Amino acid sequence: xxxxxxxxxxxxxxxxxxxxxxxxxxxxxxxxxxxxxxxxxxxxxxxxxxxxxxxxxxxxxxxxxxxxxxxxxxxxxxxxxxxxxxxxxxxxxxxxxxxxxxxxxxxxxxxxxxxxxxxxxxxxxxxxxxxxxxxxxxxxxxxxxxxxxxxxxxxxxxxxxxxxxxxxxxxxxxxxxxxxxxxxxxxxxxxxxxxxxxxxxxxxxxxxxxxxxxxxxxxxxxxxxxxxxxxxxxxxxxxxxxxxxxxxxxxxxxxxxxxxxxxxxxxxxxxxxxxxxxxxxxxxxxxxxxxxxxxxxxxxxxxxxxxxxxxxxxxxxxxxxxxxxxxxxxxxxxxxxxxxxxxxxxxxxxxxxxxxxx
Amino acid sequence: xxxxxxxxxxxxxxxxxxxxxxxxxxxxxxxxxxxxxxxxxxxxxxxxxxxxxxxxxxxxxxxxxxxxxxxxxxxxxxxxxxxxxxxxxxxxxxxxxxxxxxxxxxxxxxxxxxxxxxxxxxxxxxxxxxxxxxxxxxxxxxxxxxxxxxxxxxxxxxxxxxxxxxxxxxxxxxxxxxxxxxxxxxxxxxxxxxxxxxxxxxxxxxxxxxxxxxxxxxxxxxxxxxxxxxxxxxxxxxxxxxxxxxxxxxxxxxx
Numbered sequence: 276x277x278x279x280x281x282x283x284x285x286x287x288x289x290x291x292x293x294x295x296x297x298x299x300x301x302x303x304x305x306x307x308x309x310x311x312x313x314x315x316x317x318x319x320x321x322x323x324x325x326x327x328x329x330x331x332x333x334x335x336x337x338x339x340x341x342x343x344x345x346x347x348x349x350x351x352x353x354x355x356x357x358x359x360x361x362x363x364x365x366x367x368x369x370x371x372x373x374x375x376x377x378x379x380x381x382x383x384x385x386x387x388x389x390x391x392x393x394x395x396x397x398x399x400x401x402x403x404x405x406x407x408x409x410x411x412x413x414x415x416x417x418x419x420x421x422x423x424x425x426x427x428x429x430x431x432x433x434x435x436x437x438x439x440x441x442x443x444x445x446x447x448x449x450x451x452x453x454x455x456x457x458x459x460x461x462x463x464x465x466x467x468x469x470x471x472x473x474x475x476x477x478x479x480x481x482x483x484x485x486x487x488x489x490x491x492x493x494x495x496x497x498x499x500x501x502x503x504x505x506x507x508x509x510x511x512x513x514x515x516x517x518x519x520x521x522x523x524x525x526x527x528x529x530x531x532x533x534x535x536x537x538x539x540x541x542x543x544x545x546x547x548x549x550x551x552x553x554x555x556x557x558x559x560x561x562x563x564x565x566x567x568x569x570x571x572x573x574x575x576x577x578x579x580x581x582x583x584x585x586x587x588x589x590x591x592x593x594x595x596x597x598x599x600x601x602x603x604x605x606x607x608x609x610x611x612x613x614x615x616x617x618x619x620x621x622x623x624x625x626x627x628x629x630x631x632x633x
Numbered sequence: 634x635x636x637x638x639x640x641x642x643x644x645x646x647x648x649x650x651x652x653x654x655x656x657x658x659x660x661x662x663x664x665x666x667x668x669x670x671x672x673x674x675x676x677x678x679x680x681x682x683x684x685x686x687x688x689x690x691x692x693x694x695x696x697x698x699x700x701x702x703x704x705x706x707x708x709x710x711x712x713x714x715x716x717x718x719x720x721x722x723x724x725x726x727x728x729x730x731x732x733x734x735x736x737x738x739x740x741x742x743x744x745x746x747x748x749x750x751x752x753x754x755x756x757x758x759x760x761x762x763x764x765x766x767x768x769x770x771x772x773x774x775x776x777x778x779x780x781x782x783x784x785x786x787x788x789x790x791x792x793x794x795x796x797x798x799x800x801x802x803x804x805x806x807x808x809x810x811x812x813x814x815x816x817x818x819x820x821x822x823x824x825x826x827x828x829x830x831x832x833x834x835x836x837x838x839x840x841x842x843x844x845x846x847x848x849x850x851x852x853x854x855x856x857x858x859x860x861x862x863x864x865x866x867x868x869x870x871x872x873x874x875x876x877x878x879x880x881x882x883x884x885x886x887x888x
Contacts, residue, residue: 498750502728513736
C-alpha cells in the first residue's frame, strides 16, 4: 500500500467483516426442514424420511424419495431460472405458466407421429401437410421460437411503453393461455415421436434443469449480462447514467425467461407424452415462490440461481414431506403460502438487521 | 494557452423564457481546483449539466482538452475524460466496489456480446490501485455498497473517477449529506487529487471547505458569473456579498 500525504488508501481486509453468502442461509433452511421431517417421521411414523429403511433395496439414502423430490420440481425449476433473472433485474414475469401451455401445444403439434397402431394419427394437426415424424430439432426450434417471441413482446412492452412488468406479463399470461386453447380448439395433442418423448424421459428433466442452472449461474456471475442484471435491479438510474442500455437489456432478460419457459414446456409435454391447453397453470407463481424462498429479493438486485435451485429443493422437500407424513394435499397448498410469505418477511428482517450493523 | 483544460465562451441555457445560464465565460487550467458557489437556482448545476452533456446548451461554445466539444450525452463526456460525482451518487447498492467502479465499462476477457466474460481479476487490481491513488479506505472490496456508510459510498463514487484516466473531475456537493468525520475523509481525497495534479470543479455551499481545497472561486448569481476570484485576493465576507448580490458587477478575472 502506498503512503500518500493524506493517509493510507486501499483495502483494509478484515476477515471478521466477511458476510455469509445469502445462499448459505437458504441451504440451512433446507437442512433444518429435512431434519424436521426426519424427526417427525421417526417419532410418529417409525419411518425415515431421508434414509433407506427397506432391506430389499440397497443404499444408505432413500433414493426413490430423493429422485421424486428433485424430479417434481425440475420442470418448474427450469422456469424459475428465467424468473430469477427477471426478478433480479427488478421485474416480474407472470406469463411463464401460460407460455408453457401455449408452447407445449404448438411444439407438440410439430412432434407428431404419422400413424398410430397402423391408423393415421387422429391428433396430428399437420397430417395433410405431411409434417409428421419430423426430426426432434423441429419441435424444439418451434418451441424456442414461441418462447423467444413471447419474451420479445413482454420485453418490448416493458422497455418501450414503460408499463409495469406486472401488467405487461399479466396481459401475456391471459393471451398465451388463449392461444393454448385456440391452437387445437381445446383438444389435447398426444402421440409424440419417440425422439421427442426421449427429452423428458426418466431423470432427463433433472439433468436438463441442473445443466441450465449451472450454465446460468455462471452467466450471472461471470458475464457482463449478469452484472448488468444486478446493476439495473439495484439502481436503474445509476445503471442508465453509467451507460448501460436498459431497454435492450430488459428485452434480453424477458426473452431468456420466455425461452426457458418454452424449454420447460418441451420437457413437460415430452414427459407426459401429451400437451393440453391447461398445462402450466400456476407454474409462474410456483417459480416466483422458488426464487423468493431461495433468497431472490422482489425489489431487485439480490439473489442467485443457486439460491433458486435450493429454493426449489425446499419446495420439493415440503411436497414430498407432506406425502411422507400422509397429509392431505390441501395442507400442502396452505403451508406453501405461509412459507412464501415467511421467506420474504425473514429476508426483510435479515436485511434490516444487517443494515443496522453496518 | 495549452494548459487550459476546460473553457466555455458565452455558454447560455434557457428553459423556455427562464434564463438559467447567461453568457458564462469560464476557464480551468491544468491542476487547478476551482470552486463554484452561489445561491440555490443561481445556475451552478445548470452550468455543470451543459458541460457534462446531461443537457444541451442553448448557445455558446465549450472547449475541452484543446478541442471544441459538443457532447450528446453524459456517456460521451465521460469517454472524453470528464468524470462527475453526482449529488445522488450513481452507485448500484447491491454490487461490490469493483463492479461499481467499472459499471457500464466492464473490462472483458472474451467478447461475446452481452455474454462477454468479465476480467474480474483485472478489475479488482485496478480498483485496489484506484483506492490507493485516492487514499480511499474500504473495509472489504467484496462487500456490497448497501453495507457501507454514507462517507464510504461517497469515497467509492470519487474513487470511480480516479479509476479511469480522467482529465477533469466535477463534484456536485460531495459532502452535503455527510457527517463531520466523513466530510474530512472526502476532503482528504480531494487534497490527494490536488497533489496528483488532477483538475477539479467543486460545487459547494461550504465556505470553509472551498477556502481549504480550492485555488479559485467562481460565484454564480441569477444565471451569470458575477465573480471570479483567486483565494488569496478574497475572503468569506467578500464571497457572501457576491452570492447575495450586495456586491455586483463581474469582478476582474484573476490572472
